[in-house]
Amino acid sequence: MDRLKGKTVLITGGTSGIGLATARLFLAEGARVAVTGRDPERLAAAQKELGEETLTIRSEAGSLAEIDSMMTRVKEHFGQLDVLFLNAASGTPAPVDLVTEDQFDEIVQTCFKGVFFSIQKALPVLSKNASIIITTSITNRTGSPNFSVYGASKAALRSLVQSLGLALIGRGIRVNAINPGPIDTEGFNRLPIPQEMLLAIKNDIEGRSPSKRLGTPEEVAKVALFLASDDSTFVVGEEIVVDGGISLVCLP
Numbered sequence: 001m002d003r004l005k006g007k008t009v010l011i012t013g014g015t016s017g018i019g020l021a022t023a024r025l026f027l028a029e030g031a032r033v034a035v036t037g038r039d040p041e042r043l044a045a046a047q048k049e050l051g052e053e054t055l056t057i058r059s060e061a062g063s064l065a066e067i068d069s070m071m072t073r074v075k076e077h078f079g080q081l082d083v084l085f086l087n088a089a090s091g092t093p094a095p096v097d098l099v100t101e102d103q104f105d106e107i108v109q110t111c112f113k114g115v116f117f118s119i120q121k122a123l124p125v126l127s128k129n130a131s132i133i134i135t136t137s138i139t140n141r142t143g144s145p146n147f148s149v150y151g152a153s154k155a156a157l158r159s160l161v162q163s164l165g166l167a168l169i170g171r172g173i174r175v176n177a178i179n180p181g182p183i184d185t186e187g188f189n190r191l192p193i194p195q196e197m198l199l200a201i202k203n204d205i206e207g208r209s210p211s212k213r214l215g216t217p218e219e220v221a222k223v224a225l226f227l228a229s230d231d232s233t234f235v236v237g238e239e240i241v242v243d244g245g246i247s248l249v250c251l252p
């Protein structure tokens with residue numbers, strides 16, 4: 001129950017899905033938690049559920065100005081940060097013929113650029129022996145035809161985890177990633193596609209997954225707990241796949 005006792009944690013994209021499940025688990029394990037998101041209703045619901053002690057921050061993951069003010073708020077609230085979980089992103093389908101420059105820039109900014117600069121701007125606030133965790137995606141290895149820019153941005157994160165893992169371990173800071181397969185989150189269920197197409201995708205995944213199901217956000221949160229806690233002090237620059245085995249048999 002106390003695996004994160006006294007630790008301070010910032011979870012970007014902590015108002016829904018994997019991030020919210022992680023916030024719940026980290027609080028139960030004794031952490032002090034801050035979460036970010038954009039949608040005011042989801043931010044208010046998270047505040048209500050996670051309690052007054054939890055800091056909720058409205059912040060756009062791809063905006064350097066908003067990353068700056070997010071870090072200022074975190075410094076004012078916690079003093080220093082022990083765990084930085086960079087999880088905010090959404091997987092919007094973007095077929096290659098239809099991708100506009102604006103869409104391309106938005107996906108790269110949220111999924112890659114924002115993560116790099118969040119780490120850079122967090123450095124003055126991070127404690128000795130801090131843990132940085134980044135959410136990637138199995139599309140960064142398997143490929144996925146309608147998620148090419150998203151998958152490429154997540155692949156860039158895979159490389160970043162290795163380079164920054166090496167760059168920061170000398171300061172005692174560990175950088176690792178969680179690589180989820182299909183997880184039954186609000187975000188997955190909000191994909192901007194017709195409902196029948198969403199159901200067909202889920203059925204297809206369940207049929208081909210060695211585990212015959214999608215994962216739950218709580219199953220990913222438990223891996224985040226491992227990487228956040230002192231149980232993983234010798235894990236550096238790694239990406240842990242949490243996908244029920246589906247990347248072994250590949251995605252559509």
Ligand SMILES: NC(=O)c1ccc[n+]([C@@H]2O[C@H](COP(=O)([O-])OP(=O)(O)OC[C@H]3O[C@@H](n4cnc5c(N)ncnc54)[C@H](OP(=O)(O)O)[C@@H]3O)[C@@H](O)[C@H]2O)c1
Binds near residue numbers: 040
């Ligand atoms: N679910 C899956 O199958 C799956 C698979 C592989 C990887 N992932 C990755 O897992 C992470 C979490 O996804 P999820 O499925 O848990 O999604 P989710 O339920 O939609 O939660 C996403 C969270 O990120 C926030 N967010 C999204 N875009 C943002 C932005 N541009 N700026 C700030 N906050 C933003 C959302 O806040 P708002 O709602 O307020 O925007 C929300 O709190 C993402 O990095 C995603 O790429 C998910």
